[in-house]
Amino acid sequence: MTSEQQTVRWGFLTTGKIARKVAADLALVPGSELVAVGARRLESAEAFVAEHAPGARAHASYADLVADEGVDVVYVASPHALHLEHVRMALEAGKHVLCEKPVTLDPAQAQEMVRLARHHDRFLMEAMWTACHPVVRELRERLASGELGTPRTLRAELGFHVDAAPDDRLLDPVLGASALLDMGIYPLTLAHLLLGAPERLHAEANLSERGTDMDVAVLGRYPGGALATLSASMTAWSDRSAALATDRGHVHLEGQFHHPDAAVFVPRDAAGVEGEPVRITGREPVVGGGYGNEVAEVARCVREGLRESPWVPHEQTLALMAQLDDVRRQVGVELPGADPLLPGDAG
Helix, strand or coil: CCCCCCCEEEEEECCCHHHHHHHHHHCCCCCEEEEEEECCCHHHHHHHHHHHCCCCEEECCHHHHHHCCCCCEEEECCCHHHHHHHHHHHHHCCCEEEECCCCCCCHHHHHHHHHHHHHCCCCEEECCHHHHCHHHHHHHHHHHHCCCCCEEEEEEEEECCCCCCCCCCCCCHHHCCCHHHHHHHHHHHHHHHHHCCCCEEEEEEEECCCCCEEEEEEEEECHHHCEEEEEEECCCCCCCCEEEEECCEEEEEECCCCCCCEEEEEEECCCCCECCCEEECCCCCCCCCCHHHHHHHHHHHHHHCCCCCCCCCHHHHHHHHHHHHHHHHHHCCCCCCCCCCCCCCCC
């Protein structure tokens, strides 16, 4: 069997909502197979297997999952406060890893994760499906070519109202609850992909009584003087839209910006008259809901012996983690397990 034909065998660590979505798309990716699932309770793993991968092995612990010799790649979908622990387990067991976003709570933990991957000579990628999405990738290419003009302003917002118990992952600070980490990483990532690394960020937030950021807004200055307004919320339903204005027209992302249906560029001439819209739909199909493209990229990299993806390189993951940390410190959010705020960090 050639490397192009090799089936990449996946093991899922945890069985939550995001894991179910990824499993559904993985089933649509040729050459990828879900062969094992690990959970804290055997019943949970067995139920997941029955729904998504009949015949796969169900493990009653994460340790048993990463020790499974039939697994090539471990997908870590636990709460982000636990990512480093679980990724370490997988890497030390010799497995490649796809880890949900954000990969950790702070830059030091993210750097340690990358160090571990390099030490064990294993592939590691943050599960930033937006960067693997065909529409976003083609939009990046067209912007880089200059055909859409020079970016000047970007707006992106992602929010929904969280109605959950206090110990839910989205509200419990011990598990890394944060509108910034759960939703804010998407607009920050989009800005990074389309505009480059920010020169500076300024943030404001509303905090809960437990110190969790429930709403956050970020103003960023990017190379060439481009500006971005980015927001995330766990208290309000946003339209989850994004739009980019250039000196030649504007782009709007159809559907939810972090996995858009299309991008539409509306050009304008020197007099401001609109030209014929240009519809950007991606150079290859979207697989399932979009997670399938992420799965396919991991499988491609593993087959080719790569240790990081050119679409989601370690440098990009670390840069976004530093941006999240900058914003978190500006708004004064303490996360158990993350580096503590130092005097003068907040405010």
